[in-house]
Amino acid sequence: MKKIINSNYFYAFIALCCALWLFFFVSTPGVGSTRDSNQSNTSTVTKKATLTVPLQLQADVDKYYITGYPQNVKVTIEGPSALVTATKNTQNFNLYLNLKDLSIGQHRVQIKESGLNSELTYTIKPKYVTVNIQRRETKKFAVDIDYNKESLATGYEAGKTEVSPDTVTVTGAASEIEKINKVIVKPILPKGIKSTFDQEVLVQALDKNGKTVNVTLNPQTVHVKIPITIQSKQVSINLKQKGDSNDTNFTFESDVKSIRIFGTQSQMDAINDSVDIPIDVSDVTGNTKKSIDLADALGNKVAFTDPTNIDVTINTGSSTSTSTSGNTNDSTTNGSTNNTNSSNNNSTSNNNDSE
Incomplete structure (x- = not known):
């Protein structure tokens, strides 16, 4: 036995067995191959994604004005997951639309793509x-300006309007440019506005019927400033009976x-250095004090006043009829006295004659 173990054939046999074991271990799927298997499965899994992509034009845009196409279109791509993810992230x-060989007029054109990986399938909507x-x-x-002057508060006036810039560049089809009647801004003033309007306002190109013309404006907005003010002056008051x-x-009498x-320039021009304030005495029977609403007293002569009310003391004088009655009574008394004196004189005369 010892002789066999020490022989070269024994070691050669052992080496062969080990080589066979290693061969079968590597060839059989197992735990050691999980990572490679996952990587292989990932590369073969398919994925779908829908992207919104800008639509480009291949045309002489300096010479031609092109309308009717969308700014963006949707494309759905499908393919290996990793490739779809990369395409979605990088886009x-x-x-594009190839319009280079097309003439003036309307054309139905197919949207085409370039740059997509050949392993991806895609669908474009719309296709044409x-x-x-x-x-x-x-x-x-x-640039003209149009706004509702009725929005101004009572008595307030709008000054000279400022528009900056006061001209705009309009680009479009020659047939559309010919339709333009005016380029205008229409600022919307708040109801009852009392202070200067100062805002950016959208510019519009309109035809003779007031409809928007399909053109490009540069700039699309302009700065509009409308000064809004009210005039005023100090005047004395004249209290007049009514x-x-x-x-x-x-x-x-009044302490004021x-x-x-306050009012428009025309209202100020119509009033000199004083105003008459009517004082209604139709319900006054004796000395009294009234609070006079100046807005009611002045009517539409002004927008409003400062102060808005004044206190007026109303004093009554002697009555003319009472004075006349007094004179009559005095005359009657005097007459009566004279008659008495005459009677006394007559009585005295008679007594003397008797004697």
């Missing part, structure tokens, strides 16, 4: 689009001698 492909190719034209227009007085003489009036 290193293009979707209808484009309108027209001769390109560029023109400058002055209503039936019943021949009563009234006098008026002058007020500030």
Whole structure:
């Protein structure tokens, strides 16, 4: 036995057995091959994704103005998971319309792609689009402004409007440019506005019917400033009697001698250095004090005043009818006295004659 173990054939046999064991161990799937198996399975799993991609034009856009196509289209890609993920993250492909050989007019054109990996399948929606190719034209227009002046608070006026820039560049199909009647901004002022309007406003190109024309404006917005102010001045007040007085003489007193009036320039121009304040005495029977609402007293002559109210003391004087009655009584008394004196004189005369 010892002789066999020490022989070269024994060791050769052992080596052969080990080699066979290693061969079968490596060839049989097991725990050691899990990672490689997972990697292999990952590379063969398919995945689907839908992307939104900008649509590009292959055309002479300096010469032609092209409309009718969407800015973006959707493309659904499908293929190996890793490849779909990489394509989704990088989007290193293009979707485009080839219009180079097309003439002026409408055309139905297929959307094409370039740059997608050949292992991916794809579907583009929409597959076809209808484009309108027209001769390109560029023109400058002055910007008009239109706003509702009724939005201003009572008595307030709008000054000279500022638009910056006051011209815009309009680009579009020559046929569309010809339709433009005016380029305008329409700022929307808050109801009852009392302060300067100062905002960016969208520019519109309109035809003679007031409909929007399909053109490109540069810039698309302009800065609009509308100064909104109200005029005012200080005036003295004249307290004037109003209503039936019943021949009563009234006098008026107030601690307020002058007020500030507010309104439009035309309202200010119509008033000199003073205003008449009517004091209604139709319900006054004696000395009293009234609070006068200046807005009601002045009506539409001004927008409002400062102060808005004043206190007026109303004093009543002597009545003319009372004075007349007094004179009549005095005359009657005097007459009566004279008659008495005459009677006394007659009585005295008679007595003397008797004697």
